[in-house]
Amino acid sequence: MQTKENVKNIISLIGKTDITELIWEQDGLRIDISRELSPPAEVKAEESRPVAGNTPQAAATNPVIDAPIVGTFYSTHPKSKQVYALRGLKVDAGQVVGVIEAMKVYREVFSPFSGIIVDILVADGQPVMYAQGLIELRQNLA
């Protein structure tokens, strides 16, 4: 039972550190431990960064949907008048939350997360830069 105690001790020790991998060998016994450090909730490359670094309006913990492209943002389609985003609206991951127009090409903006729209950070018809925060969500905590 000593082995079990040792493993317990090791785990509790590395729990206080940033160590992500540990290999322990003693008397023909080998223990491999590996872990991921606090996975940043559902990060998908490029599509989204749930950090509100470039949007001072957003609370630090709320995920923000960024502009995938340079252009003019609309939460209501300027032609079809379809409304994509409203404060308080519940959205699913993959749902369209706006369009960005550049050179008369309209591109839909998809939400990488599901949640409730807390704020629309850009008014319709305003120019947006690449990766500029557009919509702040509050995520449903399961």
Add this chain to the structure above:
Amino acid sequence: MRESIRDSLITALHDTKGYLSGEVISNRLGVSRTAVWKQVQRLKKEGYHILTVRRKGYRLLSSPRDLFEGEISRLLETSLLGRDIRLYKELASTNAKAIELARDSEIREGTFVIANLQRGGKGRLGRHWLSLPGGLWASGILRPGILPQQAPLVTFAAAVAITRAIREMTNLEVSIKWPNDIFYNGRKLGGILSEIESEAANIHFLVLGFGLNVNIRMSKFPQPLRAQATSVYRELKKEISLNVLFVKILKQLESLYELIQDKQFESILDSWKEYNCTLGEQVSVALPDGSEATGVALDVNQSGALMLKTVNGQIKTITSGDLSIVQVAA
């Protein structure tokens, strides 16, 4: 001015429900029956469907204002674009229909949705493009292997293709106003509008929509638009075949689209510059937020955005807006 034999013949055929004999036409027009026959052959080449029956005469089945899938397929010189044509008498929007189709991945690339008439969305007024019968309203489904931010180049290519096709068919020196309006004598003849669905780095599909005022009489336009819009009919004083025009556009577009697939974007921009009427001009751009930017249109950048030099020498990059060329007093 006396109406030409050609026009009188078209009118006579249009006004007759059944057959019109060569003799009646020759009497009415004061020309020989051989001359009538020759004129009919010429009209057939222009895209008029005229049935000729011995002892009965001529009967007009359709004029070139009508789009025909059969006629398009017969004339088609492309291997990708327009191999699948979906023709509708009337649609709310060809783009909306094309998007609906494009979401089905079974739909082949190059499929085009065309309509004789677009009803337009609900409650759209004023500045919106009016789609009257006699125009060419089309939307193609493309799946280009380029980045989403490069998508405007497809619409630039389309503007070039349309310009080349109209010039080839009519000798009208049409040009392109940034980003992709088709212009003639300072009036709008057509426009292009695209929609894409994409991920960060790849385009699922691009719907390329264009509308051209072809065989539309100016009296059909609402009064406020008459000063800003024009049609091929107004400039040429005659109708041209929509089917032939459409096929010519597709042919031009296909070779430009191959360049896009080969990532030869510079070449697309060079062609666009060749036909544009914007660069070098003093322009004013009504921006979507209601403000206005004025200055000299210096150039377009690699994604097609306008580089505007303002009065104080600042360079502004503009991606959206309604551009007008400022007429400088001589």
